[in-house]
Every structure is written in C-alpha cells, then in structure tokens.
Amino acid sequence: MVQAIKRIMELNQLQRSFLEYTAALFREGFLDSQFSQLYQLQDESNPEFVVEVVSLFFEDSERLINDLSRALDQTIVDFRKIDAHVHQLKGSSSSIGAQRVKNSCVSFRNFCEAQNIEECSKCLQQVKQEYLLIKNKLEALFQLEKQIVAAGGAINMVEWML
Amino acid sequence: MDSQTVKPMLVSLSNAYWKSGDGISDQFPVGLRVLVVDDDTTCLKILDSMLKKCGYEVTQKSDAESALDLLRKNKNGYDIVISDVHMPDMDGFKLLEHIGHEMDLPVIMMSADDSKDVVLKGVNHGACDYLIKPISIEALMNIWQHVVRKRKQELKEKDFEGSGISEDGEQQQKSPENFDYSSSANEANYKNLKKRKDEEDEEERDDTSTLKKPRVVWSTDLHQQFVNAVHQLGIEKAVPKKILELMNVPGLTRENVASHLQKFRLYLKRASQHQSGHNNAFMGPQEASFGPISSINGLNLHALTTTGQIPAQSLAIFQAAALGRPTTTSVPIVDQRNIFSFGTPKLTSGDDQQQPNNNIEQMNLFHRIPSSMEPKQLATLNPFAQSSGGMNMQVDSPAQMGQPQRMTQVFHDINGGSHVSCLASSVGQPNLLQVIPSGVHGPSYSSVSQPSTPPGDSFTLMSNSGLSTLTSKGMLQEEVNSEMKGSRGFVSNYVVCGGLGNSPNTIQLVNSSLADNALRIKNERLADMDFQNNPFPGQFSEEDLISALLKQPEDFGLVENEFNFDGYHPNNLPL
Numbered sequence: 001m002v003q004a005i006k007r008i009m010e011l012n013q014l015q016r017s018f019l020e021y022t023a024a025l026f027r028e029g030f031l032d033s034q035f036s037q038l039y040q041l042q043d044e045s046n047p048e049f050v051v052e053v054v055s056l057f058f059e060d061s062e063r064l065i066n067d068l069s070r071a072l073d074q075t076i077v078d079f080r081k082i083d084a085h086v087h088q089l090k091g092s093s094s095s096i097g098a099q100r101v102k103n104s105c106v107s108f109r110n111f112c113e114a115q116n117i118e119e120c121s122k123c124l125q126q127v128k129q130e131y132l133l134i135k136n137k138l139e140a141l142f143q144l145e146k147q148i149v150a151a152g153g154a155i156n157m158v159e160w161m162l
Numbered sequence: 163m164d165s166q167t168v169k170p171m172l173v174s175l176s177n178a179y180w181k182s183g184d185g186i187s188d189q190f191p192v193g194l195r196v197l198v199v200d201d202d203t204t205c206l207k208i209l210d211s212m213l214k215k216c217g218y219e220v221t222q223k224s225d226a227e228s229a230l231d232l233l234r235k236n237k238n239g240y241d242i243v244i245s246d247v248h249m250p251d252m253d254g255f256k257l258l259e260h261i262g263h264e265m266d267l268p269v270i271m272m273s274a275d276d277s278k279d280v281v282l283k284g285v286n287h288g289a290c291d292y293l294i295k296p297i298s299i300e301a302l303m304n305i306w307q308h309v310v311r312k313r314k315q316e317l318k319e320k321d322f323e324g325s326g327i328s329e330d331g332e333q334q335q336k337s338p339e340n341f342d343y344s345s346s347a348n349e350a351n352y353k354n355l356k357k358r359k360d361e362e363d364e365e366e367r368d369d370t371s372t373l374k375k376p377r378v379v380w381s382t383d384l385h386q387q388f389v390n391a392v393h394q395l396g397i398e399k400a401v402p403k404k405i406l407e408l409m410n411v412p413g414l415t416r417e418n419v420a421s422h423l424q425k426f427r428l429y430l431k432r433a434s435q436h437q438s439g440h441n442n443a444f445m446g447p448q449e450a451s452f453g454p455i456s457s458i459n460g461l462n463l464h465a466l467t468t469t470g471q472i473p474a475q476s477l478a479i480f481q482a483a484a485l486g487r488p489t490t491t492s493v494p495i496v497d498q499r500n501i502f503s504f505g506t507p508k509l510t511s512g513d514d515q516q517q518p519n520n521n522i523e524q525m526n527l528f529h530r531i532p533s534s535m536e537p538k539q540l541a542t543l544n545p546f547a548q549s550s551g552g553m554n555m556q557v558d559s560p561a562q563m564g565q566p567q568r569m570t571q572v573f574h575d576i577n578g579g580s581h582v583s584c585l586a587s588s589v590g591q592p593n594l595l596q597v598i599p600s601g602v603h604g605p606s607y608s609s610v611s612q613p614s615t616p617p618g619d620s621f622t623l624m625s626n627s628g629l630s631t632l633t634s635k636g637m638l639q640e641e642v643n644s645e646m647k648g649s650r651g652f653v654s655n656y657v658v659c660g661g662l663g664n665s666p667n668t669i670q671l672v673n674s675s676l677a678d679n680a681l682r683i684k685n686e687r688l689a690d691m692d693f694q695n696n697p698f699p700g701q702f703s704e705e706d707l708i709s710a711l712l713k714q715p716e717d718f719g720l721v722e723n724e725f726n727f728d729g730y731h732p733n734n735l736p737l
Contacts, residue, residue: 091274092204094296
C-alpha cells in the first residue's frame with residue numbers, strides 16, 4: 001500500500017517536473033505554441049509522434065548546419081545556397097516550435113542578403129548554439145516523459161498547457 | 163504570438179468538425195484527397211499528421227518532379243495540392259503553373275517566407291491560397307473551401323459555353339477533378355463536361371481576353387437589329403463582320419455578334435431538325451409577328467414544337483426572340499403549326515386547332531420576351547406566363563436568372579437528352595424567363611446524386627425524356643429521373659406558373675397527354691414563389707413583363723451569394 005502511494009507520489013513529482021520544465025522552456029522562449037500543436041497530433045494511433053518529429057528535426061538541422069559550415073568555408077561563397085539552407089532551417093524549426101533557432105535563422109538571412117561573410121559566420125555560430133540548446137532541453141524533456149509513462153502516467157497536453 | 167506566455171492549448175480535435183454529419187452532408191470534406199509537397203521532411207511529417215487529423219487523405223511527396231509525375235499518372239486522384247515554395251529541384255511556382263495547366267487543381271502555396279512579394283508571386287501564378295509556416299492545423303481545416311470554390315467556378319465557366327462572352331478570360335479553365343469522389347457516375351459527367359468545355363475552350367479562348375469584358379445585353383431592340391441584319395444578308399451569308407457592320411451598334415464587337423450568331427444558328431438548326439408532328443398544346447404569341455420567322459430560315463418551329471422538342475412556350479419565346487419586338491404582321495407560318503394556332507388573333511389562318519388545355523387568351527405573354535436567341539434559353543419561362551396545362555416547374559428569380567449557370571437547358575437533343583447543359587445565357591443577355599431550379603447553386607449533372615443536398619428543392623426543366631435534370635446539387639435527381647422515365651419524350655413540360663385556370667401555385671403539365679409523365683416539381687415550393695402577384699397575365703403590361711425579363715442581376719456578387727447552401731430566395735422572383 002505504501003509502495004503504491006509512494007509510486008503515485010513519484011509519478012506526481014515527475015509530472016510536475018515535466019510541467020515546470022516545459023513551462024520554463026516556453027517562458028524563456030525556447031519553444032512556442034507550435035510545439036503544443038505537435039502534442040495535439042499525438043494520439044493513440046500516433047503515440048510517439050512528437051518524439052518522431054523532433055528527431056526528424058534534429059537530423060535535418062544537423063545536416064543543414066553542416067552544409068552551412070561548408071558553404072561558408074568556400075573560397076567563393078554562394079550566398080544563394082546559404083540562404084536556401086537557412087530558409088529551410090527556419091521552416092523546420094518554426095514547424096516544431098523551436099523559436100530561438102528560428103529567430104537566429106531570421107537574422108542569418110538578413111546578413112546573407114547583405115552578403116556579409118563575417119556576419120554570416122557569426123550567425124551560423126548563433127544558430128548552432130541555439131540548436132544545441134534546444135536539442136538538450138528537448139531530450140531532457142523526452143526523458144522525463146519516458147519516466148512518466150513508465151511510471152504509469154501520461155502526458156496530456158490539452159490539460160496542462162496553459 | 164508572445165513567446166513568453168504559453169498559449170492555451172488548442173481545443174481538442176475530437177470536436178464535431180471531424181465527425182461525420184457535420185452539417186455538410188456526405189461527410190465532406192472528410193476524405194478530401196490532398197497531395198502535399200515539401201522537401202523539408204520535418205514539415206512534411208507534421209503536415210501529414212495534421213491533414214490526417216482533419217480527416218483528409220494525404221499523399222506526401224518530397225520533391226516537385228515526383229509530385230508532378232504522380233499527378234500526371236493519376237489525374238483524378240487528388241482534390242487539392244499543397245506545395246512549398248522553395249524546393250531544390252523545381253521552384254514551387256513552376257510546379258504551380260504546371261499543375262494549373264495540366265490538371266487544374268487548386269494549389270495552396272506555403273513557405274516560411276512571409277515577404278509580400280513572394281505572396282504576390284503566389285497570387286500571380288494562380289495559387290488559391292498562401293500559407294505561412296509554421297502552419298497550424300486550423301489553417302488546414304478549411305482548405306476544402308478552395309476545392310469547392312474552384313468547382314463552382316468550373317460550373318460557372320461551363321455555363322458560359324457557347325457564349326463567347328465571358329466575364330473574365332482568366333477563369334477559363336478546364337473542368338476540375340471529380341468533386342464527388344465517391345461517385346464514378348459523376349466522374350463520367352465531368353469528363354463529358356470537360357470534353358465539351360475543352361471544345362468550347364479553344365474557341366472561347368480566342369474570343370476572350372484576360373480583361374473583363376463589359377456584358378453585352380441582347381435587348382429586344384438589339385436582337386431585332388441583329389435579326390434584321392441576318393435577314394438582310396441571308397442566313398447563309400450572314401457573317402459576324404457583316405452583321406456587325408449592318409447593325410452599326412457602337413461598342414458591339416465582332417465577338418459579341420459571333421457568339422450571338424452561333425447561338426442563333428444553333429437554335430435554327432435544332433428547330434429545323436424536328437419534323438414530326440405532335441400536339442403540344444401551347445400557346446403561341448398572340449401578337450408575335452411570324453413573318454420574319456418563316457423567312458429567316460426554314461425554321462419549322464412548328465414542327466419543332468410538335469415533336470416535342472421545343473415546348474410550345476419556348477417556341478413562342480423563340481419566335482418572339484427571333485422577331486424582337488412583336489410587330490403587327492400576321493403570321494404566315496400559322497398554317498404550319500398546330501400549336502401556335504390559338505390565342506393568336508393575328509393568326510389569320512384558319513388553323514384553329516384548339517389544343518385541349520389551352521386557353522387562348524393566355525397566350526399572349528411570350529411574345530414580349532426579349533430577344534435572346536440562345537436555344538438554351540428556351541427554358542426560360544415567364545412566371546406569369548400561363549399555359550393551360552401548366553407545367554410543373556419552378557421559376558426562380560430573375561436575379562438568379564441572370565446567372566447563366568443556373569439555367570437549365572430546355573432543349574435537348576432528341577437523343578442525347580441526358581446532358582443538361584446550362585442555359586448559358588451569356589452574361590449580359592437579357593433573359594427570357596428562365597426556369598431555374600430554386601435553390602440551384604449551379605447546375606448539377608444528371609443521373610448522379612451530388613454529394614451535397616441543397617436545401618432548396620430542385621426541379622426539372624425538361625424537354626426530353628432523357629433529360630437530365632438541373633437540380634441544385636442533384637437533389638431531385640432521382641426523383642426527376644424516375645419521373646422522366648415515364649415520359650414519352652414529349653416536351654411541353656413547361657412550367658408556367660400561375661397558369662390560368664389552375665390554382666395559382668400549381669404548375670401542371672401542359673399537355674394532358676403528358677400528364678402521366680408526372681414531371682412534377684414540388685409544388686409546395688411554389689408556395690414560396692410569389693406567383694400570387696399576377697395571377698392574370700392579361701393584367702401585365704408589356705413593360706412590366708419586359709422589365710421583369712430584362713432584369714439583370716446587379717452584379718456578380720449576387721451570384722456568389724447564391725453559391726451557398728442557403729437555398730434560393732423567394733424574394734428574387736420576378737414578380
């Protein structure tokens with residue numbers, strides 16, 4: 001009996017952590033409402049949807065960031081190509097709600113237009129940084145979620161997202 | 163979107179919208195077939211999921227080429243395409259163009275780029291919408307409207323066939339994909355339409371420009387001039403250019419004349435095709451001058467009527483139309499025709515076959531009908547007009563009548579009755595009264611039930627047993643069709659509202675012999691119609707009639723209003 005109560009309390013704890021953690025991410029601008037939309041799309045027929053999509057995002061982003069690095073390293077920089085990459089990164093980050101990544105892409109594009117290599121490099125660094133940040137946080141979040149599910153709980157965005 | 167606050171969670175998606183029976187019958191837009199094209203896999207996955215949540219059927223493609231390929235192989239397989247603007251292998255706008263030319267599907271562009279010029283580009287290339295990423299599920303919920311809109315546009319376009327005048331050349335498009343994806347019969351109809359439309363398209367493309375042309379109103383006078391010109395030149399020799407010259411009407415273009423002539427010829431041709439005699443008791447214009455008619459062509463209107471191909475009334479209309487304002491000449495043709503015999507004091511011939519149900523006195527309404535030579539407009543009936551038999555028909559408002567797409571074609575090829583083309587009164591044409599299904603939102607095609615049922619009733623205009631009915635959204639289809647089966651192919655099913663001697667709201671079959679054809683329209687609808695105003699045609703002044711007939715819809719905005727499911731408006735009746 002005590003065990004059961006203990007477990008429930010643990011679960012509660014986990015859920016609360018999850019809640020707080022997510023709230024913080026939103027508060028600090030790492031995530032925006034688009035992220036919540038993802039949870040809407042998750043259901044019984046698609047129980048791992050959010051994790052899947054975010055994983056895709058990670059893959060895409062890493063590829064794009066690499067491409068960008070390479071492009072900026074060229075002797076003759078192809079700004080159009082760079083712009084295209086950044087544009088794509090902007091698109092995918094916005095679609096999962098990775099707000100800070102998206103914003104850094106916006107600045108990046110501006111400098112692309114200006115064809116300023118130095119600034120572009122800086123932007124790339126910025127993008128990279130933001131990306132890594134959000135990656136870490138989301139991974140932590142998913143871990144938490146896993147634990148919750150393992151403990152018999154569930155994440156129901158509808159209810160707790162405010 | 164304030165990054166600092168967490169937005170309230172969206173409403174749970176299991177709301178009534180997704181459920182079937184959401185008010186729009188047939189579960190539409192559930193099952194809408196969407197093709198989504200985006201090279202961004204993350205986005206693609208999200209869109210896929212969202213669209214599925216909306217109840218749509220989704221196909222994903224990550225590059226434009228394969229998407230185009232898929233569409234080409236499967237022309238009728240998709241209802242709408244959503245495509246990203248920036249793609250590595252092909253520019254999204256190019257894809258948009260291709261789709262527009264080849265398949266003419268509605269295409270929605272999307273991009274993370276929200277700059278005005280890109281959006282404008284989308285508009286210019288013909289995108290029906292532009293979504294900015296990140297795309298929310300709400301944005302996707304309503305994309306079906308583009309399918310519906312396009313569809314209606316197509317139907318409207320279709321009605322313009324035969325008319326060289328179109329509102330907007332840019333709207334000349336091929337038929338859309340099958341709207342009712344659950345019915346293959348519909349598909350057949352669409353293909354039929356598409357074919358016809360395509361045939362017309364070439365010709366119409368020549369005539370139309372991308373500029374909006376002012377409507378040409380073929381008033382009685384104008385038509386009379388036209389007829390005179392044709393008469394002068396001789397029907398064989400009448401070419402648009404010469405007619406135009408003879409008419410000498412400022413602002414009239416060769417194209418206007420050409421399309422009018424085409425319709426006129428069509429009418430004449432049809433008229434002369436029918437030979438058999440049939441007693442279609444119907445009225446003939448009392449004062450119509452038939453003189454010119456006989457000389458115009460070998461038109462055997464009489465025969466036409468008798469074969470039942472042209473309801474006598476329409477025949478009358480034609481004559482009146484052909485003749486323009488009635489003159490006082492007598493009617494030489496009289497001998498030829500049974501139908502027109504009565505009710506025409508001017509019909510000097512001794513042909514006084516009294517058709518069973520006719521009241522001669524009632525016949526004087528049609529001769530006033532303003533010119534319009536469109537055979538397809540035969541269906542127009544004067545709500546005041548009366549026939550002794552009356553027909554079950556409902557007349558819609560002139561406001562609606564002005565909208566070509568509403569018209570039903572009364573005329574049918576004897577054999578090919580299954581297709582109802584719409585009275586494509588060209589936009590600017592004054593209308594013979596047109597019988598329009600009330601609540602019609604666009605012609606629907608025969609024999610297949612349309613996915614949605616309009617609230618309005620429908621009715622049939624038929625001149626033929628094989629007739630397809632013009633119902634709004636196919637509502638009365640089955641009913642009419644089954645009724646049609648009973649018909650013996652006789653025409654005369656003209657609705658004449660408020661027929662004398664009949665109860666004001668009843669429309670009965672003209673010819674008693676046809677009574678068992680039971681072409682009946684829901685009479686109860688008639689109650690809505692304002693027939694009561696003029697139960698006695700004799701009381702109408704000529705001017706009243708003409709003005710009623712000539713009433714044009716104020717603007718096409720009106721048309722658009724009709725394209726909803728609200729049914730028709732009784733107020734629009736021509737009374």
